[in-house]
Amino acid sequence: MLLSATRQRGLWTSLQRPSFLCIHSCRIHSTNYLWQDQDDQRKRRSIDYKLRGKGRQFVDFMRVVARGGNGGDGCVSFHREKFLAKGPPNGGNGGRGGSVIIRASSDETTLRRLGRACTAKRGENGLGGGRHGTKGDDLVIQVPVGTIVREVAPASTTNADEEEEEELDEREKRDKRWVYYPRMDPDQHEHELASTGRKNYFLEAERMMDEEEKYLKWRERKERQQGAIYADLAEHDQQVIVCYGGLGGYGNPHFLTTDNRSPKWATRGRAGEQRALTLELKTIADIGLVGLPNAGKSTLLGSISNAHPKQAAYAFTTLHPFVGTVDYADQYQLTVADIPGLIQGAHRNVGLGHAFLRHVERAKLLVYVVDLGGDAPWDDLKILQNELEQYRPGLTKRQSLIVANKADQVAMAKGNLAILEEKVRADKIPVVPVSAKYEKNILKLTAILRKNVERIRQQETEQRQHQQQQQHDLDDQD
Template identity: 70%
Template sequence: MHAWTRSFSATRILAVDNDPLPKRRSIDYKLRGKGQQFIDFLRVEARGGAGGDGCVSFHREKFVAKGPPNGGNGGRGGHVVVRASSDESMLRRLGRVCSAKRGEHGQGGGRHGTTGKDLVIEVPIGTIVREVEAPAARPLTEDEQDDLDSLTDLEQQRIDRDKRWVYYPRMDTTITEEQEAAGRKSFFKEAERFMDEEDKYYRWQVKKELRKGPLYVDLTEDGQEVVVCQGGPGGYGNPHFLTNDNRSPKWATRGREGQVRHLELELKTIADIGLVGLPNAGKSTLLGVISNAHPKQAAYAFTTLHPYVGTVDYIDKYQLTVADIPGLIQGAHRNVGLGHAFLRHVERAKLLAYVVDLSGQAPWDDLQVLRNELEAYRPGLTRRQSLIIANKADLIATAKPNLATLQAKYPDLPIIPVSARYDKNIVKLTSSLRKIVDTIRQQDQANRNSHS
């Protein structure tokens, strides 16, 4: 028995190893952020909850053999809501499909179904929610296509009716030719015509929503939220179809499906100051010195793999936020290295602080590489307010002549030499950062007041 088990396992392994077409992971695997520690980009499918079905019911009690209809309406499906929260630092590991709860079905005795629970997706402040095109549908197989082609018009009509209507037991919706010739009215056909008019209005609402264009929302404030998918309305109970001629309608409608959207969630860190530099320029050490953040520090490149945001506290309770962005290399605008995972977090910074290694061979060339990559990624980004932080100035032998050359090559940019390792000239740096950011904040406030 043990020998048979071993031979079976070996055969199974060989079959897997010799498979000429191994399964490849879809690009959706990466777009869902699987296998990453820090997630700042996700693609998900959001589905609003379906509405609950209406109920077909009649009042029954002692001495009341045939009471009036009292079926309740179905509850509305839940919405899908994306909300910005200061408690979140990255996008959660959401599934491929995010669905809200469906509404409950109506019940007898005039009891309406409860509304489905909304699905609230909390994301960090600075998240962009944009709608993208749905992926191409899977083509039908030959058997499936043959099954569709073999359906008669009467069978297709019955299928469509079952998707819309809920019937009372043993109800017959057909009328014979003799009954129609005798002038008998079909109350069910009247109800169908009524629902056809409502379907036209519903489709008009959908087209009106599509004319607004794809969804695009930038969540920049705590508590800001957007409803990305509406829940489907609930179905009608049989009292809804009560008329003077038809006193006992034996049908109700099913709830409608909720809205479906394919979304991209992209996080762009919001901070007053963005530290921009090549790998191993000392950005993490500098952030740990001037703020309350504690990023990983080591003497090798790409120590920081995702943004860190720290707060600089002053004696008078004034605060600044500083973002330590992963190291940038040449070609990052083409997504080389960490690429766009770095660059998307630079866009929102009010002040760009270029951190250069003053002890290197040519720090001015390093600075030019940074500026070229930023300009190639988004034209005009280098025209934003900026300054140069010349780090590792404690190495006097190379730092002093390099500082003079750097000042000569960039006379328009303020240059502050510091030593993050030994806390040298940090007070001057934080004072300069506060002065510049305070000026930018006042200009932004003045612009908002002028527009309002």
């Protein structure tokens, strides 16, 4: 009886507190949703890590702000020695700032080592005794062969510089340009000269520097009209100067005249050039392997060359281009680039489309790798050709070859090979069936690759010689 009364009392108490149960159930419900959101975020992060995180070991596109070194300041100094109380001025000029140079090197394979901001060394200040400051060290940026350097914006924004100068008062403008001798105050000096009626040589020096400033700005506008920087560093040790260092300041002997025998001022060094650049790496190789994910490109590259790319039975095993070298018995060599797998819509940058497609442009010979054991390898070929043509019109007209991989899967490979050859017969594209996994028919494939590459190289050599001959004839006519 007592037990039943206790149970009824407990039940009545629980019925009197429905809000607690409701809040508790809401908390559990919200926690379940939180767990689901965390799972979705974890999945998205894992995909992003696969496509971008691990692939950042290979960087083929980067934005860089390059700055030339500032020039060193000029020196205000006078010759002093025993029995010579007031000697002539002997302050040295400041050294010029270092330049920023981008140089192609075959020892580099990625842009990963570059920083976002690259600044050259500043020139040293001039010293007394007529000692000029030394030039600042140039900053040489090593990039892989095949890097394209583009200027994003003009070298300088003249309007912004003029607005900044307008905000400064006259005293700040002077201090930004001039270096004074100790206890030399230009305002006080000007006031003293005006009260005594003597000539102000400092104003003459300012007018001279204003004329020089106008000339430098005119020359900068002329250089900017020539166009933005664009350089294709396709050869080893090819280089381009992207930012020149600023000029060094003048020492006080520069302002020496027959009337003014003791100038007590010098100029500061000028700022170096600043440019915003984009560096884009396009792999240079004789042959480019193009295919859908998991078509066997990495396995094929490992079987025909000395490269050892990662191989696995899932898509997007390769996240960046992998270049291997094919060695022949007579010491002949050619390079093969394994382009990561393209998917439908890659020309619209679906997945990492543009990051992969840019490396196809420089290949002399395009090799389409299709899975002969798939349902419709001819449809895979059509997708690849469509993506290449949409990305760069005319790219599919380049010399090409079809490698029908996974021919060891006899159940479907034999019938698919006959249909594939029939569909590409009108385009006259050779089809070579191979089994990269078991290295079947690899010798025939390497022989065909060499034959095509030799013909293409010979055509390029003849075309280059023809262009040189035309240029030589034009120079003779001039």
